[in-house]
Structure formats: C-alpha cells, structure tokens
Amino acid sequence: MFQRLLLPAWLKPANHCLLCDEHSEHSISGICTACELELPWLGGQCAACALPLPVDGLVCGSCLKRPPAFDRVIAPWRYAFPVDTLITRFKHQGKLPLGHLLAELLAQHIQHGMNDGLSKPDLLLPVPLAGKRLRQRGFNQAELICQWLSTALEVPVQKRWLIRQIDTPAQQQLDAKTRRRNLRSAFQLMTNAEVKNRHIALVDDVLTTGATAEMLARLLKRAGAAQVDVYCLARTPRPGE
Numbered sequence: 001m002f003q004r005l006l007l008p009a010w011l012k013p014a015n016h017c018l019l020c021d022e023h024s025e026h027s028i029s030g031i032c033t034a035c036e037l038e039l040p041w042l043g044g045q046c047a048a049c050a051l052p053l054p055v056d057g058l059v060c061g062s063c064l065k066r067p068p069a070f071d072r073v074i075a076p077w078r079y080a081f082p083v084d085t086l087i088t089r090f091k092h093q094g095k096l097p098l099g100h101l102l103a104e105l106l107a108q109h110i111q112h113g114m115n116d117g118l119s120k121p122d123l124l125l126p127v128p129l130a131g132k133r134l135r136q137r138g139f140n141q142a143e144l145i146c147q148w149l150s151t152a153l154e155v156p157v158q159k160r161w162l163i164r165q166i167d168t169p170a171q172q173q174l175d176a177k178t179r180r181r182n183l184r185s186a187f188q189l190m191t192n193a194e195v196k197n198r199h200i201a202l203v204d205d206v207l208t209t210g211a212t213a214e215m216l217a218r219l220l221k222r223a224g225a226a227q228v229d230v231y232c233l234a235r236t237p238r239p240g241e
C-alpha cells in the first residue's frame with residue numbers, strides 16, 4: 001500500500017497551496033488537489049528513456065537503435081508548464097522550498113513505482129555540476145534533490161563519487177553530437193567509489209537528450225554497477241514537439 005511520506009514541518013502548516021496560494025482542505029504535500037491534477041504528468045513514455053510517446057509500454061526509436069547504458073528513467077512529469085517554471089525558480093532564483101516540494105512529489109512517485117515492483121536502489125548519486133556553474137549558482141540542484149530523496153526514500157547518497165572534470169559550455173544550447181563529444185571526457189568516478197554489483201540511481205533535475213545520463217551510466221556500468229536507473233523531475237519531449 002502507498003504510504004504518505006512524512007513531510008517537513010514548513011510544508012504542512014496552514015494548508016495553503018504552495019502553487020496557487022489557495023486555502024485547501026485536501027492539501028497533500030504542500031499543493032492542492034486542483035494544482036496536483038494540473039501538473040503535466042508524464043503518461044505514455046518510452047520504457048527505457050521516458051521520452052513522451054502516444055502510448056505506454058513501448059521503446060522509442062532511438063533506444064531501439066541504440067539501447068541506453070542506463071536501465072530506465074523514472075520521471076513524474078513532462079518538462080512543461082508549470083513544472084518548467086517551478087524548476088527554473090528553484091534552480092536560477094534559489095527558491096529551495098519549490099525544489100523541496102518537487103523532490104517530495106518525485107519521492108512519492110518513486111515510492112508508488114516501488115510498490116508496483118520497481119526495485120529499490122542501494123545508492124543515490126547526484127549528477128555533478130561543473131565547477132563554474134556551481135560557483136555561479138552556489139548549489140548543485142541535483143545534489144539537493146538527491147538529499148531530499150535520500151531522506152524520503154531512506155536510501156543513502158554519495159555526493160562525491162562522480163566528479164565533473166572540466167567546465168563544459170552550457171549544454172542546453174548545443175546539439176546532441178556536440179554534447180556527447182564534450183561529455184565523454186567530462187566525468188570521472190572516484191577511485192574509492194564502491195559501485196560493483198550495486199544498484200545505483202542517478203539523480204538530476206531534468207532529462208533532456210539523456211546524453212549526460214548515458215555517459216555516467218556507462219562509467220558506472222564499466223566499473224561494475226549491476227543496475228543504473230535515472231531519477232529526475234521532468235523529461236523533455238523530442239526537440240520540436
């Protein structure tokens with residue numbers, strides 16, 4: 001049975017929805033039922049990379065052609081309004097309570113999945129942020145999400161096992177090929193990382209092309225990881241859709 005997760009105290013009082021500020025009798029997890037229903041829930045999706053698809057349970061063309069190194073992606077939402085705005089406010093304006101809210105909802109989504117047979121990972125690893133962007137932002141959003149998930153799901157986190165070696169240009173403006181080229185040399189696994197035969201979940205805020213997750217999953221599998229899942233808040237549709 002699905003169990004409601006324990007929420008931090010600041011999410012609970014007053015029953016005011018964090019999104020619409022409406023007073024709500026049925027407020028769960030800090031947002032009202034109306035707002036929860038309006039979130040862009042990811043319905044039909046690729047069974048591997050969670051790309052939005054018209055029907056569920058299929059594998060998308062690119063995963064068929066080139067099976068990803070990660071086993072599967074778990075994401076509750078499409079990267080669309082209002083989730084895109086909420087993530088932006090969390091990441092670029094430092095609105096941590098919004099990030100915490102989204103992470104709690106992601107934890108509930110994963111917990112639902114586990115109740116339906118999804119296996120629990122041994123360990124959570126945040127996708128590392130390049131040094132320059134970390135300095136600009138002051139925090140790594142993936143690390144924060146990872147920490148909140150760790151508490152909610154009771155899975156340990158290792159923040160320093162994956163490292164980003166060089167500052168790659170902001171990936172969002174680049175095409176898939178250039179991203180892959182940049183990423184190949186960008187990540188390293190610490191020599192003291194113990195991933196052999198373990199089930200790892202990589203944690204990030206948004207999965208766009210999946211190139212970063214692919215590189216990291218490959219690195220972890222090469223080091224002997226038994227399974228690599230990707231947990232993220234949102235999945236972008238194919239470019240142009």
Ligand SMILES: [Zn+2]
Pocket residue numbers: 017018019020021022031032033034035036
């Ligand atoms: Zn609301």
Ligand SMILES: [Zn+2]
Pocket residue numbers: 046047048049050051059060061062063064
């Ligand atoms: Zn796919």
